[in-house]
Amino acid sequence: MRKIKFLIPFFVIILLSSSFGFIVKGGINEGLTFESLTCEAIVNPTAIESKQPSLSWIIKAKGFNKSQSAYQVLVASSEAKLNEKEADLWNSNQVKSSQSVYVKYDGKELQATQKYYWKVKIWDEKGESSNWSSVQTFQMGLMDNNNWGNSKWISLNKDNRTSPHRFREYQTGKMKEPEMVAGQATGYFRNEISTKKNIKNAQAYICGLGYYEWYINGKKVGNHVLDPAPSNYDKQAYYVHYDVTNALKSGQNAIGIVLGNGFYGQDISWKSDKESEKNISFGSPAVRLLIKVTYEDGSKADFYTNENWKENTGPIVFNNIYGGDTYDARFELGNWNNTNYKDTNWGKAKVITPEVKKISVQQIPPIRKLKELTPQKVFKGTNGNWIVDFGQNIAGWVKIKVKGTKGQLIEITTTEALTQNGKDIFPGSTDGGANGMRQVYKYICKGEALESWEPQFSYHGFRYAELKGITTKPDASMIQAVLVATDIQEKGSFSCSEPLFNKMHSISKWTIVDNIHGIPEDCPHREKCGWLGDAHAFCEYALYNYDMGNFYKKYMEDIRTQMIPVKANNNPEIKHKVPTMIAPGKRTSGIAKLDWGVATMYLPWYNYLYYGDDSIVKEYYEDMKDLTNYYLSFKDEKGIIQNGMGDWCPPNWDRLKNPSAMECDPIISANAYFYDVLGIMEKFAKMNDDVVFEQKMEKEKQALSESFNKAFLITIPSTTFKWYGSQTATVMALQFGMVDESEILNVVNGLEYDINVVKRGHHSTGIHGNRYIYTVLTKLGKEDLAHQILTTPTFPSQTYIMNYGFTTWPERQFEWDKMKELSNSLNHPMHSGFSAYFFESLGGIKSTYEGAGYRDFTVKPVFSKNITSADVSVPTPYGNIANSWKVTGTNFSMNLEVPFNTKAQVVLTPKELQTLKINGVAFEAFQKENKVVLINKSTVVLGSGIYVLEYSKERI
Secondary structure, three states, X not given: OHHHHHHHHHHHHHHHHHHHOOOOOOXXXXXXXXXXXXXXXXXXXXXXOXXXXXXXXXXXXXXXXXXXXXXXXXXXXXXXXXXXXXXOOEEOOOEOOOOOOOEEOOOOOOOOOOXXXXXXXXXXXXXXXXXXXXXXXXXXXXXXXXXXXXXXEEEOOOOOOOOHXXXXXXXXXXXXXXXXXXXXXXXXXXXXXXXXXXXXXXXXXXXXXXXXXXXXOOEEOOOOOOEOXXXXXXXXXXXXXXXXXXXXOOEEEEEEEEEOOXXXXXXXXXXXXXXXXXXXXXXXXXXXXXXXXXXXXXXXXXXXXXXOOEEEOOOEEEEEOOOEEEEEHHHOOOOOOOOOOOOOOOEEOEEEOOOOOOEEEOOOOOEXXXXXXXXXEEEEOOOOOXXXXXXXXXXXXXXXXXXXXXXXXXXXXXXXXXXXXXXXXXXXXXXXXXXXXXXXXXXXXXXXXXXXXXXXXXXXXXXXXXXXXXXXXXXXXXXXXXXXXXXXXXXXXXXXXXHXXXXXXXXXXXXXXXXXXXXXXXXXXXXXXXXXXXXXXXXXXXXXXXXXXXXXXXXXXXXXXXXXXXXXXXXXXXXXXXXXXXXXXXXXXXXXXXXXXOHHHHHHHHHHHHHOOOHHHHHHHHHHHHHHHHHHOOEOOOOOEOOOOOOOOOEOOEOOOEHXXXXXXXXXXXXXXXXXXXXXXXXXXXXXXXXXXXXXXXXXXXXXXXXXXXXXXXXXXXXXXEEOOOHHHHHXXXXXXXXXXXXXXXXXXXXHHHHHHHOOOOOOOOHHHHHHHHHHHHHOOXXXXXXXXXXXXXXXXXXXXXXXXXXXXXXXEOOHHHOXXXXXXXXXXXXXXXXXXXXXXXXXXXXXXXXXXXXXXXXXXXXXXXXXXEXXXXXXXXXXXXXXXXXXXXXXXXXXEEOOOOEEEEEOOHHHHHXXXXXXXXXXXXXXHHOOEEXXXXXXXXXXXXXXXXXXXXXX
């Protein structure tokens, strides 16, 4: 009987567990599943160099309010040892922590080039565990320059190009006559190695100072192009890792490398008039390769570049990152990258010692060929040449298949625009007026059947291509355009009921993708430069759409390695390290003005807000602190910082012909930025336990606010409204919280007055103001006005630009239909920044500082009466936040997905809260059942889960 009395409760528990889905505390929760696991924000990375790599995992869980209470990580040297008893690198044991992102490895020292295995399990808020995750791996890179072993830098020994097409014309806008230039020659390198045993494993590490492509036994290794990413090569170069186990064979193997100039050996464009600054190149292109082979018997061998390699020039007779490639097929080298090739007439490679302080692994995604576009329209220009319209402005190149006679020259000129009558290509931004090199690809036929070709060492910005030297009408079988860019992964999404906004979103994405080539560029043709102001202008929008964490960490290194010592403005005895306007590269364009230099603070700030990874803040804290002090040295007796570049490219602005169109004084917009940055630095100081600097920032911020308002807040004549003298200054002051609460209504009314009465329903903002104007208006009850400005078809507006036919955002805001020609760049991502409005206002999703990385985020869609629905997805380290809403009259319905281990703060008005239903249940009942927290009287805090929220929408 005693047994029966004991067993009955046990069976009851089992029955209840089965019937209601309850799981005994301490058991396994089958509803917890791992969706994604990363090391250093990469899935199974093959080369990392952090001694304490960070591990992250994304969990999917059924139900509501699910979170992590503990985790356990195992790391081992082999998969067989990856268990709790044998894990020989790290067994964290159960760690009581809710941290599921950026968990630092804390085990034995990791060794260069070694592969490691890891897995994790977690416990939820009830103490129930998941199963172990699937096995993940990470592999260490070389970690130290010494681990390059006996490999050497090799370079072309002799330029023996003889093709008459090796020259190009170089002419900037300042030059009366062009000069003929050849640039540095493309190098072809080869060697044969013997692997006499069966290969178990082969890992390759290659660093190019200049772009390279390489081959094993005639086949290209990998699918990267334009490798590696640009950098300040003398201070920081990047190598790329490849697993070549399957590419090598037992016996004789041929290794071939083609080496172009890239940005490293680019010695033509951007030469200064000053003799001392004419060398824009870093030096002669060079390459270093190391292949580490492990045989099945356990023995090892290294193969590498050295003086035994052969070198030659070949069919690429000209290559320049701005001008393009010239390929003379008559000089092809046959099967030069295969075995049994006779290279007796090849020279010996030159071993050099370039100035390179540090070589690190490239952890950002590589540049790849992402998409091919076919001709959308083909017609003859007035000169008789064929013109192809690919329908979209892109960055990349064209590839062709032609049949021609030996020596036949085919020239392909790529442009962004046609003439205003649409009959010819218009070079505009692509004619070399700025950099001296017209965008032209040249192919010289060898005259043997059908010939296929595409460039290797340059990319252009274009929509149109003019073909000279062919007689047959080009079609999709002859020519295609290839989108070439850093393969950043698109993870966010946006759409809404307003078609114009959807089109703006598409154009904004195109403009960004076209300008990501290892750095955030200003444009893909004229300059290809990493202007700091442009970089922070579109950063937040990029983060809403793409996985950019490692990308911005890399770019921060570009900024830091570009810094130079500069004397403080108010004390020549003090020196600060200050970035230049452009990073990286030899073209610096001078010391960074404040509103460009603040990218040094904004990029870590945004990276922290969006990803919650404080490593970038701690890594660059001293640099940011020093730069903040440098700009403080420009404070005048009135407390205003006298340093600034200005609100770049407002409507009708031309710095030479119409400088007054920049309505916002550069000093005002710069001081508004600096006020915001002082607040950021206050937070960064606190994160770094720097109490003294934290207090200094608080004091400086308060002082600047008072000085700013005293100097710039004015009453608009003939009204009772106030503003800061321009739309941009007013928008920035409102965005950054510089306006006293008692003045906000007057200032908002002042802004609206200027937009509607003075500017007749239009914006007058450049990149600084345009980033925030729609968000600010929406946040402060003027959401219909924000919609109006964006959608008005008359100049200036985004809709006007779209209606003209642009597929990317142009650099300048002009009345294009009244102009004779389309001048300046037509592809500038700094103008994509405003589109963050679609996510933060219409989608209503924003991360909080307290819960950075969207651990805690706010949900507050605010929108015009013209919009009836929106659907957004925001990528986060915890999984995607999804918010899909629609409104009918005053009835509002929102489907919200809150990821595991996060909380959403749904911001409502008190009246909206009164009518709120969650998953069909009145809020009060749902709150009692689910223990929902209510803060600030009407903000509902929801844990993880999928919710349907319904309420009567109140117009603010």
